[in-house]
Each structure stands twice: as C-alpha cells, then as structure tokens.
Amino acid sequence: MRVLRDLFKDYRFALSFLVLWFLLIMAVLSAFSPYDPLIWFHGPPNLKPSVTYFLGTSAKGQDIFWQATYAVRNSLIISVIAGAVSRVFAVLVGMIAGYRGRGTDRVLMFFTDTLLVMPLFLIIVMLALLVRERMTLVNLGLLLAFFGWAWDARVIRSQILSLREREFTKTAVLSGTGTLKLVLKEYLPFATPLIFSTLINNMAWAIGMEMTLAILGLTDINIPTLGTMLHWAISKQALFLGQWNWLLTPVVLSVLLFIALYWLSVSISEYLDPRTRVQRVGGK
Amino acid sequence: MAFVKRYLIPRLISYILVIFLGITAVFFIPRFTPSDPVHRTIAQLMSRGTYLDPASMEAMVEDLQELYGLEGSLLQQYGAFWKRTFTGDFGVSFFQFPTPVSELIRTALPWTAGLLLWTTMLSWVFGNIVGALAGYFSRSRWSKALDTLAMVVRPLPYYIFAFALLILFAFVVRWFPIAGGTAIGRLPAFTWTYIWDVLWHAFLPALSLVVLGGAIWFQTMKLIVQNVNAEDFVQYAKLGGVREGRIVSRYIMRNAMLPQITGLALSLGQILSGALITEIVFSYPGVGTLLFNAITSGDYNLIMGITALSILGVTTAILVIDLLYPLFDPRVRFR
Numbered sequence: 072m073r074v075l076r077d078l079f080k081d082y083r084f085a086l087s088f089l090v091l092w093f094l095l096i097m098a099v100l101s102a103f104s105p106y107d108p109l110i111w112f113h114g115p116p117n118l119k120p121s122v123t124y125f126l127g128t129s130a131k132g133q134d135i136f137w138q139a140t141y142a143v144r145n146s147l148i149i150s151v152i153a154g155a156v157s158r159v160f161a162v163l164v165g166m167i168a169g170y171r172g173r174g175t176d177r178v179l180m181f182f183t184d185t186l187l188v189m190p191l192f193l194i195i196v197m198l199a200l201l202v203r204e205r206m207t208l209v210n211l212g213l214l215l216a217f218f219g220w221a222w223d224a225r226v227i228r229s230q231i232l233s234l235r236e237r238e239f240t241k242t243a244v245l246s247g248t249g250t251l252k253l254v255l256k257e258y259l260p261f262a263t264p265l266i267f268s269t270l271i272n273n274m275a276w277a278i279g280m281e282m283t284l285a286i287l288g289l290t291d292i293n294i295p296t297l298g299t300m301l302h303w304a305i306s307k308q309a310l311f312l313g314q315w316n317w318l319l320t321p322v323v324l325s326v327l328l329f330i331a332l333y334w335l336s337v338s339i340s341e342y343l344d345p346r347t348r349v350q351r352v353g354g355k
Numbered sequence: 356m357a358f359v360k361r362y363l364i365p366r367l368i369s370y371i372l373v374i375f376l377g378i379t380a381v382f383f384i385p386r387f388t389p390s391d392p393v394h395r396t397i398a399q400l401m402s403r404g405t406y407l408d409p410a411s412m413e414a415m416v417e418d419l420q421e422l423y424g425l426e427g428s429l430l431q432q433y434g435a436f437w438k439r440t441f442t443g444d445f446g447v448s449f450f451q452f453p454t455p456v457s458e459l460i461r462t463a464l465p466w467t468a469g470l471l472l473w474t475t476m477l478s479w480v481f482g483n484i485v486g487a488l489a490g491y492f493s494r495s496r497w498s499k500a501l502d503t504l505a506m507v508v509r510p511l512p513y514y515i516f517a518f519a520l521l522i523l524f525a526f527v528v529r530w531f532p533i534a535g536g537t538a539i540g541r542l543p544a545f546t547w548t549y550i551w552d553v554l555w556h557a558f559l560p561a562l563s564l565v566v567l568g569g570a571i572w573f574q575t576m577k578l579i580v581q582n583v584n585a586e587d588f589v590q591y592a593k594l595g596g597v598r599e600g601r602i603v604s605r606y607i608m609r610n611a612m613l614p615q616i617t618g619l620a621l622s623l624g625q626i627l628s629g630a631l632i633t634e635i636v637f638s639y640p641g642v643g644t645l646l647f648n649a650i651t652s653g654d655y656n657l658i659m660g661i662t663a664l665s666i667l668g669v670t671t672a673i674l675v676i677d678l679l680y681p682l683f684d685p686r687v688r689f690r
Contacts, residue, residue: 083506185373187621192628193646193662197384200650200658279512283632287647310526321517333510355580 077342082337094143094328101140104229106133108141108295127316130307139320141295146147146278146328147207149296152212152276153219160220160263161227162266166254168224169231178230186221195280197284199289206291211284215277228303230265243308258349261301264343275329282325362681370674375668378644379660382436386429386497395653396449406587423444423519423625436659440667456660459645466536467634467641469624470557473515474564479619481565482572487608489573490580502577505570515627517563517636524559534638558639565628568622572615579611614685620676 078084108114120127126135143295143340150260168179194216199206202214229312232256243253283292285298300321304310309318385596393416401407420426423523428436445456489498508516525533532538537552582588584607592602627642634643642661649657 119687124457181369181372184369185376192625192663194384195378196591196646197658197662200385200653251506275510282512283514287635287650289650310522321520325515326511329510329512329515330507330660334506337506 074342078338080106081336081338081342087334087338090327090331091185092334094147094324097140097324100203101137101313103143104140106137108133108138109293110179116204118310122208126320127314129317130309130312130314131303135317135320138295138300139342142297142300142321142351143324145294145296146298147242149212149215149281150206150277152209153215154274156213156216157220157223157273158266158270160216161223161269162262164224164263165227166231166258169228170235170250170254170258172232173219175188176228180225183221183224186218187225191218191282192255192283196284196289199284203289203291208294208296211281212277212292216279218275219273223266224248227262227265230262231258234261241330242308255302263311264339268340268343271332271339278325278328295327297321301325309325353354364680366674366677373670374667377670378437378440379433379662381662381666382433386432386647393425422449433489440663443664445655445663448649448657449654456657459657459659460664462640463640463642463645465628466639467627467643470560470639470641471564471630471633474561474570475619475622475626477561478565478568479572479622481617482562482569483576483612483615484626485569486573487580487603487611488577490577490611491584491603493577493581493584493608498512498577501573505574508567508570511576513563513567514632514636516567517560517633520559521636532556536614536640540660541618560639561634562634563636572618575618576615583607583610609683616676616680616683620673623669623672623676627661627669 080304112127114124114132114134116132117316118124118128124134124136126139127226129135129138145334162181164179168176168183195214196216199211202210211319229295239257243257248257281290281296282298282301285292285296285302286305288302290296290299292302298321301318304314304318304321309315396419397412397415402658420607425432426577443457448454448456448459451459451597454507485501489501492498518601520532525531531554538556538557545550589602589606592606597606630641630643631637631646632643634649638644643664646658646661648654
C-alpha cells in the first residue's frame with residue numbers, strides 16, 4: 072500500500088489510473104449493451120447526440136456510445152493477448168540469454184536483432200493480408216505477440232546480466248541452488264516491475280498496430296474495435312458529412328488510452344529508478 | 356588487423372545473415388499460408404462474371420504460376436526468387452498490369468526517399484540538439500514545458516497524430532493541400548513553381564514526421580544528457596573553468612550522441628513501415644501508397660518486390676552507420 076500511496080503522488084500516475092478505470096468501466100458496460108454490435112440499422116443513421124442516442128448514431132445506424140463500449144473492450148482484449156503472450160517469449164529469451172551467456176546468448180540475440188532490423192510492419196501486413204478471413208481477436212493478438220517481443224527481450228536480458236554479477240548469485244550457486252530455482256525465485260522478483268512496464272508499452276504498441284491494420288482494412292472490419300470504428304467513420308465520409316461525434320469518439324478514446332498507458336509506464340519506471348524516486352517522493 | 360577481425364567481419368557476417376533470413380521469410384510467408392494467389396486471381400475473375408472453359412483455365416493457371424514465380428519445386432522457386440532479388444526483376448505487376456514491378460518502384464522511390472530520408476534526419480538532428488539543451492538546462496522553465504509537451508505527443512500513434520494534423524490544417528483551416536505530391540496535372544520541371552509546389556505539398560507530412568519523431572529523440576537525448584551532466588569529468592571541467600559552450604558540445608554531446616547514432620540506424624529500419632502510413636494519410640505518391648495499392652489488390656509480385664528491396668536497403672543503411680560508428684567513438688577504434 073505504501074507503494075501505491077507513493078505512486079499516487081505523481082499526478083501522471085493518478086490521472087492515468089483514473090482514465091484507465093474509466094475505459095475499463097466502459098469495456099464492462101458493453102455486457103449491458105441493448106444492441107448487437109454486428110447488426111446495422113438498429114436506429115436511424117447519422118444522428119447528432121441526443122437523449123436516446125447518447126453520442127448520436129453512425130451512418131451504419133448504430134448507436135455510437137454502445138458501439139464504442141464494444142470497441143474499447145475488443146481493443147483491450149487484443150492488447151492483453153498480445154502483451155501477455157509476447158511477455159512469455161520476451162521473459163524466456165531474455166532470461167535464458169542473460170543467464171546462460173556465451174553461445175546461447177549470441178544465438179538468441181542474433182534472432183532478436185534480426186527481428187529488430189526487419190521491416191516488421193511490412194511483414195505483419197503481408198501476413199495479415201493472407202489470413203484476413205480468419206482474423207479473429209485472438210488470432211490478431213497472437214500475430215502481434217509473435218512479433219512484439221524482441222525489444223523487451225533485450226531489455227530483460229540486460230537486467231538479468233546485471234543481476235548475474237551480484238554477490239547473491241554466487242552465494243546461491245555455491246550453496247547448490249538449481250538454475251531454474253535461481254532464475255524463478257531470485258531473479259524474477261527483481262525483474263517483475265521491469266516486465267510489467269514493458270507489458271504496458273507492448274499493450275500500447277499492439278493497440279496502435281491494430282488501429283493501423285484496421286484502417287488499412289486488413290482485419291475483420293465487422294468486429295468493433297477502436298481501429299475499425301475509425302475505419303468505418305473514414306470510409307463512410309464522416310468527415311465531409313460533418314459527423315464529428317462519430318469521427319471523434321474513437322480518436323478521443325484512443326488518445327486517452329495511449330496517453331494513460333504511456334504515463335502509467337513512465338511513472339512506474341521512474342518510481343523504480345531510485346534516483347528519480349528520491350526527487351519526487353522527497354528523500355525518504 | 357585486429358579492428359577488421361573484431362569489428363568489421365562480425366558485422367559483415369551478420370549483415371549477410373540478416374538479409375538471408377529476411378529474404379527467406381519474404382519467400383516462405385506467402386507459401387505457408389493456406390491461400391493460393393493463382394486460384395484467388397482466377398476466383399476473382401470468375402466472380403466478375405468471366406467464363407473460362409477448362410482448357411483456357413489450365414493455360415491460365417500455368418501462366419499465372421509463371422508470373423508469380425510458382426513453377427517447379429519449392430527449392431527451384433526459392434533459387435529463382437534469389438535470382439529475382441539480385442537482378443531486381445520481380446516480374447510484372449498485377450494491379451497495373453503489364454508494367455514491371457521494378458519500374459513502378461523506380462517512379463515511386465524518389466518521393467519516398469525525398470520525404471522520409473530527409474525528415475528522419477531532420478527530426479534526429481532537431482530532437483537531439485533541443486534535447487541536449489533541455490537536458491543541460493533541465494531546471495529551467497522552458498525545458499520542463501517542452502518535457503510535458505513531449506510526454507503528451509510521444510504516446511500518440513502516428514496515424515492519429517497525422518490524421519489530426521491533416522484535418523486541422525487542410526480541412527478546417529485550409530492552409531495546406533489535403534492530398535497528393537504536387538497539384539493535379541502539374542508536370543515535373545526544374546522551375547521554381549514546381550519546386551515550391553512540391554515543398555508545399557510535402558510540408559504537412561514532413562511536419563507530422565518531424566514533430567513525432569523529434570519528440571522521441573528529444574526525450575532520450577534529454578535523459579542521457581542529464582546523466583552525463585552528473586558525471587565527474589563534467590563537474591571537473593566546470594570547476595576547471597572550461598567554457599560552457601565547449602562543455603556542452605565537446606564533453607557532453609559527444610558522449611551522449613553515441614547511443615543516439617545506434618538509434619538512428621534502428622529508426623532508418625522503420626522508414627518503409629513509416630512510409631506506408633504517412634503516404635496513405637496524405638495520399639503521397641511514394642512507395643508506401645504503391646504498397647498499399649498492392650495490398651488491397653492482392654498484387655503479390657509487387658508486395659514481395661517492395662518488401663525484399665526494403666530489407667536490402669534497410670540492412671545496408673544500418674551496416675553503413677555501423678561502419679561509420681568508429682569515427683564517432685574512439686574507444687571502438689583502439690580496442
């Protein structure tokens with residue numbers, strides 16, 4: 072609880088915490104939506120905000136507010152799948168490379184670097200194009216997870232490298248602790264905050280990727296996500312029809328989400344770095 | 356010789372290996388997926404109402420296989436693909452039918468290179484200089500203000516930011532054109548009106564790239580400079596009365612620049628990915644738009660051509676920066 076109290080002293084943490092709660096509640100609200108998000112024209116098209124239609128309706132005759140709840144929910148699902156699965160890759164590669172060192176390290180880092188220098192976006196686009204028909208939320212999450220771990224594996228590796236040089240590693244090894252137990256019991260607690268902050272960044276990256284792919288029309292555009300909402304708003308000319316409520320809803324929601332995720336990760340990693348923590352918390 | 360052996364040769368080897376893996380991935384990804392471009396093309400034709408009798412269907416399948424580089428065993432195809440990559444002949448495009456892929460790329464490339472290369476460099480230089488100053492004077496008010504600004508701009512996905520700029524400056528207040536590389540129908544000529552027109556059209560895309568890219572460089576550079584600034588040798592130089600300008604440029608910048616040079620190499624790697632989104636938002640006539648059209652029309656030759664060339668180009672750029680690196684870091688030279 073001390074930790075949380077210290078973190079809340081940072082206005083960025085407090086703000087992003089609030090915004091994320093707001094978005095989470097929106098996502099949960101989707102379960103109470105009176106409309107099926109896949110059905111068009113359950114209301115009249117192109118309405119401005121009113122009492123019955125809180126944020127108006129789209130050119131597809133869908134209530135924008137309830138559509139947005141589904142969009143937030145689905146975008147979050149994709150990002151959680153992508154983030155969680157890619158963490159498994161990143162943690163395994165980072166820890167093994169960092170702890171084993173030498174040949175293992177070199178081979179693993181070679182693959183990581185290869186993934187880093189390749190024009191990943193083009194390759195993801197190529198894959199997305201080929202499996203477009205089967206692009207469910209889970210598949211999209213997995214596709215992004217497969218490509219999103221390289222940088223974080225490097226970050227985790229360097230953390231493990233520095234832990235390996237510490238005294239307690241030698242003590243543990245000399246007193247007969249096995250490699251697996253050492254890594255899981257001694258290193259993981261140190262690396263957990265770092266893994267958490269890479270997770271947040273990776274989630275933001277996955278949501279951004281999903282939006283870009285959706286706007287290019289490379290995902291299943293019938294499933295409402297923040298990206299596909301914007302896709303429809305642009306392709307149905309919301310801009311020229313003056314349908315600002317439709318166009319701005321996904322834009323504002325995604326901007327809020329991105330800023331909140333980024334600020335959360337920045338304030339957590341600043342908190343983890345003792346030098347900046349002392350500055351902020353006040354030298355306790 | 357030690358330099359060649361320890362620095363040059365590992366880099367050359369990994370350069371060749373990365374190209375090898377990249378091109379291999381580009382070759383295998385489409386082949387491991389269940390959809391078959393040949394049957395897809397034919398199905399598209401059929402769905403548009405073209406009638407094909409079995410004989411001409413057969414002939415068409417063969418023709419398409421040859422055009423897609425799909426004849427022979429997997430190994431033969433693989434060999435042929437390498438030959439295509441090195442000769443730069445990726446067959447003909449399907450979306451602009453008889454035009455060769457290489458020619459399409461050649462017309463589009465100058466636009467992309469002109470916009471992206473230039474803005475990547477500009478945002479690097481700009482972000483680093485401002486970041487270094489803000490890091491050095493990190494207690495001043497303008498430095499904190501810039502930092503907050505960067506905190507807001509940085510997390511925005513490029514698409515949203517560019518789209519907002521476009522709506523604001525080309526639709527709400529119409530200062531800049533909404534689309535294109537030049538005014539419609541203007542022919543290339545070496546005149547002031549033409550150059551001015553190109554620059555005017557490039558302004559918004561360039562602005563979006565420089566601001567968003569610059570924010571990232573600004574943040575990292577500021578952080579590094581703050582750290583270097585706290586080092587003992589800088590404190591010593593200050594106490595020794597070395598001029599402040601000299602401390603910033605020769606003591607701090609020189610050290611802080613090193614990780615940024617590696618960063619520049621990595622960001623060059625993302626140029627073509629960036630080009631795709633930038634050029635779609637601003638309807639700019641470069642490789643990105645070409646690739647987008649290739650994607651939407653399922654033009655496999657064009658997609659593979661652009662991806663293969665971009666892997667070659669990007670890895671080469673990174674190699675060049677890597678080889679220039681010892682010029683900036685004497686420690687690598689004398690190790």
